[in-house]
Every structure is written in C-alpha cells, then in structure tokens.
Amino acid sequence: MIFYLTLIVIALCTLLPLLHMCNSLPFLNKRKMNINKFNYKEKGISILIPCFNEERILDLTIRGMNRIEYQNKEVIYINDGSTDLTMEKLHSLLNLQPIDMTGSERLKHMPIRSTYQSLLFPNVYVIDKLNGGKADSLNAGIEYASKELIITLDADSILANDSLDLINQAFQDQNVVAAGGMVHILQGRKENFRLSFRQKHIIRFQIFEYFKGFYIYKSSLAKLNALAIISGAFGVFDKETLFTIGGYRKTLGEDIDITLRLQYFIQKNRSKKVLFLPEAVCYTECPENWSDLFKQRIRWQKAFIDCVFKFAGSLIKSVFTKRLSFFFLIEAFVVGTLATYFTIVSLAMLCFVNEENTIYSLWSYIIISTMLNGIYSLTAVYIANHHGQKFSHYDKFRLVNTIILDLAIFRFITFLFIMIGTILYFFNRHDWNKVTRTGRVYQIEKAS
Known part of the structure; x- marks a missing residue:
C-alpha cells in the first residue's frame, strides 16, 4: 500500500509541474494585450x-x-x-x-x-x-x-x-x-x-x-x-x-x-x-x-x-469534478505541503538505510526531481525574458549561480518553511508577524 502511495506522489510531483510548464508557454496564450487607449472607454x-x-x-x-x-x-x-x-x-x-x-x-x-x-x-x-x-x-x-x-x-x-x-x-x-x-x-x-x-x-x-x-x-x-x-x-x-x-x-x-x-x-x-x-x-x-x-x-x-x-467540505466533495478543488487540494496541499515531508524523510533515509534497492529508488527520485526543477527554472527564465525581463551579460552569470543554489539549497529551505508553518498553524495560528519595511529610497520617477 505504501509503495503504491509513494508511486502516486512521485507521479503527481512529476506530471503536475510538466503540465504547468507546457500550459504557461507564451505561444500557447491566445490572449493578446495591446494598449490602444482610443478604442476603450x-x-x-x-x-x-x-x-x-x-x-x-x-x-x-x-x-x-x-x-x-x-x-x-x-x-x-x-x-x-x-x-x-x-x-x-x-x-x-x-x-x-x-x-x-x-x-x-x-x-x-x-x-x-x-x-x-x-x-x-x-x-x-x-x-x-x-x-x-x-x-x-x-x-x-x-x-x-x-x-x-x-x-x-x-x-x-x-x-x-x-x-x-x-x-x-x-x-x-x-x-x-x-x-x-x-x-x-x-x-x-x-x-x-x-x-x-x-x-x-x-x-x-x-x-x-x-x-x-x-x-x-x-x-x-x-x-x-x-x-x-x-x-x-x-x-x-x-x-x-x-x-x-x-x-x-x-x-x-x-x-x-x-x-x-x-x-x-x-x-x-x-x-x-x-x-x-x-x-x-x-x-x-x-x-x-x-x-x-x-x-x-x-x-x-x-x-x-x-x-x-475552512473550505475542506466543498473541496473534498468536488476534488475530482472541479479543477479548482483538484489543484488546490491535491496539488497545493497534498503535493505542495504533505509531499515536502516525504522529500525530507527520503533525504534522511539515505543516511541510515543500507538496502540497495531502497537507496537506488531514493537517489532516482532525488535526481529526477532535481532535473525537473532545473527544467522548470529554465522555463521560468524563458517566459520572464518573453515578458521583457532582460538580463545583462554579467547578470546571466549571477542568474546561473542563483538557479544552482536554488536547486541545491533554497528549495529545501522553502520546504522547511512549509513544514514549520504547517505545524505552527495548530499552535499559534493568529500570530501575524509583520515584516519590517526597509525605508529605502527608490528612484521610480523615471519608470516608463
């Protein structure tokens, strides 16, 4: 049973990001935004x-x-x-x-x-x-x-x-x-x-x-x-x-x-x-x-x-009939939250498990996950560039560095935020924790 559940989680973790990458590609977007103030009230x-x-x-x-x-x-x-x-x-x-x-x-x-x-x-x-x-x-x-x-x-x-x-x-x-x-x-x-x-x-x-x-x-x-x-x-x-x-x-x-x-x-x-x-x-x-x-x-x-x-009742009833319910409950909650625990546990098991088949499966999962996240990152860069986010020659090196560090470090820090936030919800859910404003002066008047 656990084996099949694991396969389902891995499949969802793989297929859903691929779906979003393909679905977000600009050439598949039929809606065009062309500003012409004279044609609109x-x-x-x-x-x-x-x-x-x-x-x-x-x-x-x-x-x-x-x-x-x-x-x-x-x-x-x-x-x-x-x-x-x-x-x-x-x-x-x-x-x-x-x-x-x-x-x-x-x-x-x-x-x-x-x-x-x-x-x-x-x-x-x-x-x-x-x-x-x-x-x-x-x-x-x-x-x-x-x-x-x-x-x-x-x-x-x-x-x-x-x-x-x-x-x-x-x-x-x-x-x-x-x-x-x-x-x-x-x-x-x-x-x-x-x-x-x-x-x-x-x-x-x-x-x-x-x-x-x-x-x-x-x-x-x-x-x-x-x-x-x-x-x-x-x-x-x-x-x-x-x-x-x-x-x-x-x-x-x-x-x-x-x-x-x-x-x-x-x-x-x-x-x-x-x-x-x-x-x-x-x-x-x-x-x-x-x-x-x-x-x-x-x-x-x-x-x-x-x-x-708050929305669990309606989400569960329509999880396989409404796209909103499926992506919110299955992807955002099951894959985006619960699967983070699975990933961290898998990494921890590599340090203690000696069975060859288990180690092979875990390494396969980690390598495939990293490759998929890398492709996801490159797709984001492509779409950002399409929407006018241009990178200078030197920024391209910094971008590569950021992607590598994101794959190796930051995404796991994000996992910890998700895991800790989920646990803390049950102990202190009403703590707002306002982030401090920088007070920095930005030169915005030249913005187009």
Whole structure:
C-alpha cells in the first residue's frame, strides 16, 4: 500500500509541474494585450491601500501612485489604527483636509474616525479608522470607493505606469470579475525598473521564485480556471461582485479566501471569469534577511492551511469534478505541503538505510526531481525574458549561480518553511508577524 502511495506522489510531483510548464508557454496564450487607449472607454478605478504602521514606506507609496497617468482613478489610503506616525505622514505628504464621505453601508467594518481629501492631489483620499485588520480595512475602502473597479495593493507596492491601461482593457469584457497581476520584487530594480541581479542571494532567490510562481504556476492555473490565489499585493475586482459575495472576511489568508469565494461565485455564474494579467505589473518589497523571510513564509503557510480547513467540505466533495478543488487540494496541499515531508524523510533515509534497492529508488527520485526543477527554472527564465525581463551579460552569470543554489539549497529551505508553518498553524495560528519595511529610497520617477 505504501509503495503504491509513494508511486502516486512521485507521479503527481512529476506530471503536475510538466503540465504547468507546457500550459504557461507564451505561444500557447491566445490572449493578446495591446494598449490602444482610443478604442476603450476608461473605466473608473479605485485603488485601495491599507496602511498599518507604514510610516517608513509612505513616501515611496505616494510617489508611486502620483506618477501614474490614468485619468479616471482615485487612490484611497486606509489608516487601520496605526500606532506609529502613519497618519501624521499622510497629513504632511498629502496636505489633507477633512471632508464628508458617504459609504454604501453594505459591508461591515470598524468605525471610521475621519475621512480626508488631499489638497495637492484631488483624486487622493484617506480614511482614518479603528484597527480591524487588513480585510476590515479593505471592506471600508470598498464601502467608500466611488469607481466600478477595485484594485487592492499592499502599502509597499508600486504599479508600472501602463498597468491601469492594461487592466482597463481586460475589464472591457463584462464577464471578467477579477484579475491578478504580475508581482515583481522591487529591490534589484534600476532606472525604468530595469532588472538587476546585483543583489545579495536572499533577494535573488525571491526574484527568481516570483518568476516561477507567477509566470508559470499562476499563469497555468488561470488558463485552467483554477486560480485560487489573487495576490494581496496586487488584485483587481469588480466592485459590485465584491458586494455580492459579501466583501472580505477576517481570516489569516484574506487573499485566498476572497479568490476561492469568487471562484465559487463563477461556478454558479458560468459566463463570469477570473484572469491572470502578466503584462500588468506591480513591484513590491521583499524581506532582506532570513528572519523576516521566515516570518513572511510562516504567515503564508498558516494562511493556506487555514483556508484548506475552512473550505475542506466543498473541496473534498468536488476534488475530482472541479479543477479548482483538484489543484488546490491535491496539488497545493497534498503535493505542495504533505509531499515536502516525504522529500525530507527520503533525504534522511539515505543516511541510515543500507538496502540497495531502497537507496537506488531514493537517489532516482532525488535526481529526477532535481532535473525537473532545473527544467522548470529554465522555463521560468524563458517566459520572464518573453515578458521583457532582460538580463545583462554579467547578470546571466549571477542568474546561473542563483538557479544552482536554488536547486541545491533554497528549495529545501522553502520546504522547511512549509513544514514549520504547517505545524505552527495548530499552535499559534493568529500570530501575524509583520515584516519590517526597509525605508529605502527608490528612484521610480523615471519608470516608463
């Protein structure tokens, strides 16, 4: 029995990555994004930015928003009861004046202290509210947003200048109710957000990891109508649809929760759809030390496990009839979480087992797994290059170095994050572990 289960796990670990690699190849993508502003009506877009103790990053955030040339937009910063100087920084950077804003009273959230409008930028607003968490802040923002589309951004995220035009084009299709954009690491970007691998290894690993996660995995799942996570760093939603499904719920993984509920909404409204837009880009800060990276990844894994349990009933019932359930439960949970224990145990067994057949099988598994991950990595580089992520001559050497170290070291560190995060979920699931902002000054004004 164990032998056959092992074969099934190995088969899934091999076949599913191959599926995503093939499915994400650009020449198989029939959807083309060509910006032509004259052919499309500019839809109204409300950009919501929840802020909790973000004083170190606000200058960057505000500069990033103000450089975007899209007329029919508004930006709403939601101060979620910050205990630092976030509200004071918003006042000084935006020159705020109190105004009366009326909410729709369709979603629940913590009480609002005050609402403001910027005297410097008339399309910029601030909501000052009692602390309730990110989901609560987003609900408040949705309540007060005046536009038909909602973009949710983290406070350290910067949109590329053409992202709103690309989003506007995608949402001309009235059946599109949500979309996820491409997220790149902000560190390592030079003028015009040109990519540079002249960074310390921990940042290089994350740059490369985002290539794989978005260009291959999310792209493939979106084509299969099985995308389960629209990143909290950059998501786009039809506002009326958010009202219909009840907005955000307070949970460890609000981005997973809202995406799964949107997918269930689509299953009942078959004409509706969720997209992944790799051409629409935002840039976000990543952890720069192992302690902060550990906090981030433990939080992500806790959020994932929390949603597995919350949606377990519907996922199990439809695991072999719905693609969403299969890829979320079988691939993300069984292969992505449980199989990590199998891999680590297999490596440990090599040190203690003397049986020739067992050692041969384990080495075969490790070699095949490494080769497959290598091909997966090269595919990610190819797709990234296709989408304009160009590498200088010297960066190509650093990229090769990063891929080798990723195969030999970083992917096993990622396994440990997954294993530890899963275990800690059962002991301390509500610990948020906010990652420290760098406060670094980025030269973004030259971005195209």
